Amino acid sequence: xxxxxxxxxxxxxxxxxxxxxxxxxxxxxxxxxxxxxxxxxxxxxxxxxxxxxxxxxxxxxxxxxxxxxxxxxxxxxxxxxxxxxxxxxxxxxxxxxxxxxxxxxxxxxxxxxxxxxxxxxxxxxxxxxxxxxxxxxxxxxxxxxxxxxxxxxxxxxxxxxxxxxxxxxxxxxxxxxxxxxxxxxxxxxxxxxxxxxxxxxxxxxxxxxxxxxxxxxxxxxxxxxxxxxxxxxxxxxxxxxxxxxxxxxxxxx
Amino acid sequence: xxxxxxxxxxxxxxxxxxxxxxxxxxxxxxxxxxxxxxxxxxxxxxxxxxxxxxxxxxxxxxxxxxxxxxxxxxxxxxxxxxxxxxxxxxxxxxxxxxxxxxxxxxxxxxxxxxxxxxxxxxxxxxxxxxxxxxxxxxxxxxxxxxxxxxxxxxxxxxxxxxxxxxxxxxxxxxxxxxxxxxxxxxxxxxxxxxxxxxxxxxxxxxxxxxxxxxxxxxxxxxxxxxxxxxxxxxxxxxxxxxxxxxxxxxxxxxxxxxxxxxxxxxxxxxxxxxxxxxxxxxxxxxxxxxxxxxxxxxxxxxxxxxxxxxxxxxxxxxxxxxxxxxxxxxxxxxxxxxxxxxxxxxxxxxxxxxxxxxxxxxxxxxxxxxxxxxxxxxxxxxx
Numbered sequence: 029x030x031x032x033x034x035x036x037x038x039x040x041x042x043x044x045x046x047x048x049x050x051x052x053x054x055x056x057x058x059x060x061x062x063x064x065x066x067x068x069x070x071x072x073x074x075x076x077x078x079x080x081x082x083x084x085x086x087x088x089x090x091x092x093x094x095x096x097x098x099x100x101x102x103x104x105x106x107x108x109x110x111x112x113x114x115x116x117x118x119x120x121x122x123x124x125x126x127x128x129x130x131x132x133x134x135x136x137x138x139x140x141x142x143x144x145x146x147x148x149x150x151x152x153x154x155x156x157x158x159x160x161x162x163x164x165x166x167x168x169x170x171x172x173x174x175x176x177x178x179x180x181x182x183x184x185x186x187x188x189x190x191x192x193x194x195x196x197x198x199x200x201x202x203x204x205x206x207x208x209x210x211x212x213x214x215x216x217x218x219x220x221x222x223x224x225x226x227x228x229x230x231x232x233x234x235x236x237x238x239x240x241x242x243x244x245x246x247x248x249x250x251x252x253x254x255x256x257x258x259x260x261x262x263x264x265x266x267x268x269x270x271x272x273x274x275x276x277x278x279x280x281x
Numbered sequence: 282x283x284x285x286x287x288x289x290x291x292x293x294x295x296x297x298x299x300x301x302x303x304x305x306x307x308x309x310x311x312x313x314x315x316x317x318x319x320x321x322x323x324x325x326x327x328x329x330x331x332x333x334x335x336x337x338x339x340x341x342x343x344x345x346x347x348x349x350x351x352x353x354x355x356x357x358x359x360x361x362x363x364x365x366x367x368x369x370x371x372x373x374x375x376x377x378x379x380x381x382x383x384x385x386x387x388x389x390x391x392x393x394x395x396x397x398x399x400x401x402x403x404x405x406x407x408x409x410x411x412x413x414x415x416x417x418x419x420x421x422x423x424x425x426x427x428x429x430x431x432x433x434x435x436x437x438x439x440x441x442x443x444x445x446x447x448x449x450x451x452x453x454x455x456x457x458x459x460x461x462x463x464x465x466x467x468x469x470x471x472x473x474x475x476x477x478x479x480x481x482x483x484x485x486x487x488x489x490x491x492x493x494x495x496x497x498x499x500x501x502x503x504x505x506x507x508x509x510x511x512x513x514x515x516x517x518x519x520x521x522x523x524x525x526x527x528x529x530x531x532x533x534x535x536x537x538x539x540x541x542x543x544x545x546x547x548x549x550x551x552x553x554x555x556x557x558x559x560x561x562x563x564x565x566x567x568x569x570x571x572x573x574x575x576x577x578x579x580x581x582x583x584x585x586x587x588x589x590x591x592x593x594x595x596x597x598x599x600x601x602x603x604x605x606x607x608x609x610x611x612x613x614x615x616x617x618x619x620x621x622x623x624x625x626x627x628x629x630x631x632x633x634x635x636x637x638x639x640x641x642x643x644x645x646x647x648x649x650x651x652x653x654x655x656x657x658x659x660x661x662x663x664x
Contacts, residue, residue, distance in 0.1 A: 085504050086503075087500060087503060087504065110504060110505060110506045111506050113504070115504040117497050117501065118497070119496065119497025120496070120497060121497055121498055121500070121501045123302070123306070123496075123498060124496075125305070125306060125310070126302065126306075130302070133298065134298055134301075134302045135505075136298075137294055137297070137299070138295045138299065138505045138506065138507055139295070139505065139506060140294070140506065
């Protein structure tokens with residue numbers, strides 16, 4: 029296989045595996061994500077989505093297999109990976125007892141931005157989110173939807189090549205989810221790859237490509253249309269149910 | 282292939298920003314901060330006034346089967362020791378005191394023999410019995426020592442040169458030498474410094490690190506270019522300062538309120554305290570790597586650091602009085618060595634030349650704990 033000439037892959041995983049004792053959480057998954065692509069990781073709880081993501085961002089070491097992120101090996105070059113990725117965890121990842129401005133400042137500092145860069149990007153970020161008047165508000169006083177948009181923006185502050193979102197829209201209302209996805213598209217349009225895990229099937233339709241994980245394996249992968257066509261189903265919903273509950277009797281259409 | 286290191290200035294500013302954040306956490310949680318600053322002073326007052334083991338107003342009875350000049354003068358001696366003793370009864374027979382002992386109306390009795398003056402005059406060995414309420418072994422021991430001291434003083438004054446109870450004399454003298462007023466607050470202050478530093482450093486460090494794990498922010502930090510080492514140091518650095526402030530507060534309060542002597546070198550004392558702060562911090566770090574919730578961290582810190590600091594460090598119970606398994610265990614309790622150091626500096630005016638061994642042990646424990654802590658943190662969090 030010759031790599032694409034123009035730009036290296038954002039993520040390139042080959043037979044990536046993680047075992048915990050005798051339990052195989054991620055079983056030899058192979059996939060890649062191109063720059064500027066929105067790639068969805070779908071699966072039931074416990075299917076291995078989060079474990080796979082944690083290996084790519086350097087929170088877990090793979091048991092077997094290989095992966096590169098932004099061209100760097102997850103096994104040996106996690107330090108370079110860290111400088112080039114953004115991450116938003118399932119749990120809320122800003123500090124409640126710091127103000128909006130202080131949170132932005134903290135992350136900017138951690139990623140080695142200069143004071144001037146932090147200042148500029150902070151005001152741009154707050155203006156974009158409509159939070160300019162809330163710079164001095166404590167994060168805990170913001171509604172959840174705003175917090176999550178803020179967390180996402182903060183994860184992008186150092187302009188990473190790839191951003192990892194682990195169930196970013198849990199618990200927020202549909203309008204905020206919609207806005208959140210607009211932000212994801214904007215980010216991807218700027219050339220950043222986005223790897224997002226979700227179990228909302230409507231969100232899966234928004235992805236450029238997706239993979240459905242079942243018991244640690246990739247059971248289906250491709251664009252939403254490809255995946256549906258290949259399985260001969262009308263909706264991702266139907267496919268998801270068939271893959272995750274193979275024994276279930278399908279409802280008559 | 283050698284990894285590309287970030288420029289040093291960038292790494293430093295990242296670290297500085299991280300410390301600033303930690304200071305903000307501490308300042309905004311003002312209730313906790315108030316406890317951390319107010320507690321040391323409250324503890325000094327508590328130990329100085331309430332928990333002191335000096336015994337005051339011991340209810341004393343004297344058993345004199347045959348009153349004579351010698352018994353009179355001994356009785357006068359005990360009556361003169363107001364404050365320590367209150368003579369409540371003089372009886373002929375020790376059996377008369379049984380119910381008084383049981384009810385607590387009498388806590389101690391001096392039992393004199395018949396023909397006291399006569400036998401003293403003939404230079405015989407005179408048996409004098411000191412019966413003490415031993416229900417509380419701590420105060421019992423102190424009452425006994427106090428009574429023996431009065432007896433000895435009386436004996437010395439009466440007949441210079443005649444030895445009294447030999448074994449006891451040495452014991453009393455030891456205590457007299459370093460703590461002439463027998464003030465227990467002098468002995469408590471060093472232990473108190475260890476105790477307060479353990480709470481501020483070990484407990485707070487464990488909680489503050491585990492809190493980030495619980496909130497999920499620890500993942501964000503670990504995914505960032507910060508190294509585990511920087512995260513840990515950045516989180517605990519403000520607590521070194523807070524610990525230092527607490528040491529100064531405890532010393533200040535005990536000087537101003539109780540006039541506890543500080544005979545040794547103050548910079549040395551502060552340096553040793555900083556070393557112990559680091560020891561306690563590293564205990565907190567080790568706990569934080571094992572605990573997954575703040576509650577677990579807190580219980581582990583209580584059981585693993587605060588209890589040993591109180592109970593098997595020589596703070597409250599003398600090491601020599603512990604059963605041998607605990608005595609052996611006390612060797613790995615950092616507070617044990619720190620208390621020896623602080624007592625040495627404060628009460629005896631000892632210098633580093635006297636205390637290098639304890640200092641070395643403390644430094645050794647600290648180095649080992651920090652190594653284990655940072656290693657475990659890195660392993661623990663990256664699975």
